[in-house]
Amino acid sequence: MTGKEKPAWARGSLQTKTNNHINSLLPSEKPEWAFKAALEASFGLLDFMPEGDGEFHRFHVPEEKSGTRNGWYVLYLDSLPSGAFGSWKTGQAATWCSRKPTDPIEAERVRQRIEQAKVKRQLEQQQRHQYAAEKARQIWQRALPANPSHTYLVAKQVPAYGLRQCGNTLLVPLIHNGQLVNLQFIQPDGCKRFLSGGQVKGCYSPLGQIQAHKPMYLCEGRITGHALHQHTQCPVACAMNAGNLLPAGQHLKAKYPDLELVIAGDDDRLTEGNPGRTKALEAANQLGCSAVFPAWPAGAPVSLTDFNDLSRWMAGGAV
Template sequence: MDEEFMAAIAAAGLEPAKPLELIEGKLERFRVQGDKAGSRNGWAVLHLHPVPVGAFGSWKTGEQHTWKAISNEAMTPAQRAELQRSMQAAQEARSAEEARVRAHAAARALKLWDGAKPATNDHPYLVAKGVPAYGLRVLRDQIMVPARDADGRLHTLQFIAPDGGKRFLTGGRIAGCYFAIGRPDDALLLAEGYATGATLYQATGKAVAVCFNCGNLLPVARALRAKFPRLRFVICADNDSGTPGNPGLTAARAAAKAVGACVAFPTFSDLTDG
């Protein structure tokens, strides 16, 4: 059954970078193919009795899946109860490990942040984007953007290299976390990346919540709506017009609908000679 379970993990796009040895009932962490070396964002747990069932997912993406072996045999009430206990145990193991991973990442993020120097406006990435360093810090040659929840707790850091390459601290919570630029008065703007958020702040003087990616627009919008129930929100979308489904605009519209916000986005027109 291990082979079938591993095939399900691979089919979900979470194939381990190395062969995974599973011990029944024990949650195992692993590096997903394509993730950076040293990371262990993937997780899986397998129970074999009374019917093989398992759960797996990624702390990087937040996704989680369940799996059950196909069986033609009808289960007895006792077997169904045991199956339910196995699934509950898998969920509890996942939750406990996630809490441990998140706490470790948050502690590391705070240590790195406290030991870093303020970023300056002459960092190559900021120069290329034409924006200043609003409350950023720098570690060696990398900008650090803190991701905090609505209560101000630091959970993880985004690192931006001089060439614009971005990565997050392994294991840190991103969902519902953001980087704040300015203080809200009559309106709050939500955007994906730091450069976009800084540009919006420069242009409007309105407070901005940098959500890091389009998938985080909705969780951040909901968290901030609970904190600012009467504030006017504007979701400033990335217009991914060249990408099928336009994920930036689609996610922005879903977030706006959920919290009663407006959507603003750039438009593009084809340029022709003459």
């Protein structure tokens, strides 16, 4: 361990709202209250007291959709109170300890607990992914081909190619290792969500067939993918969000080593840090491929962000 590296008990990737490190316990403070304070620093006010039984627990994160339980924690209350917590939604996790271990035996105990929490989290995640994948297949099999006159498709000026529909809800398939593992649901008003517990990281929604002589474009949303596919006649993989461009690209490059991949990024000019462009460039750099962005003509509104926006604006449609 280097002089600057934090020991295992002090590591954590989940940022608190105050950006303070989670590792403090006042002499008069009960450890479960201190652990709850650490949870609330990351997630907001909670209406329960954490159980210190060493078991894996899930909970509802304030401000997230009602009925969801994307938060998780495990807490040990003994001579060295410690635990871990995180979010299924973001994939982030952090560890907590009431005090610094006083000897190698205590340090090893904390290390083992961190590893046990990691294993439990991975097993729970696998179970959630498997359940969601089976549910996705059942929903997909019952669904009908999407109606080309669906309100959202008409508004975005894209075809219903490769989509299905249940009632007024569009279904977008997400693939991993050639298997359907998740669905994105799109309402007529554009509201989107994924199947609860479904895998997103490393997944993509495909358009067209991979061909040896054509590049594959990797973009964010399915609607953006349709615009790219229509104008280039090249296969497209839709990663669903900017943060998944790199994982999806890594999966594609591993599966198709000779594939010429091109990142087609969003250009979020009105968003601080321009996450669409930033993440696209980061992914392209790590994947060793090129990145392209919409070339905005003079007079194009700065509110436009992606290739579908560009296509509709150039065609004279409302955006």
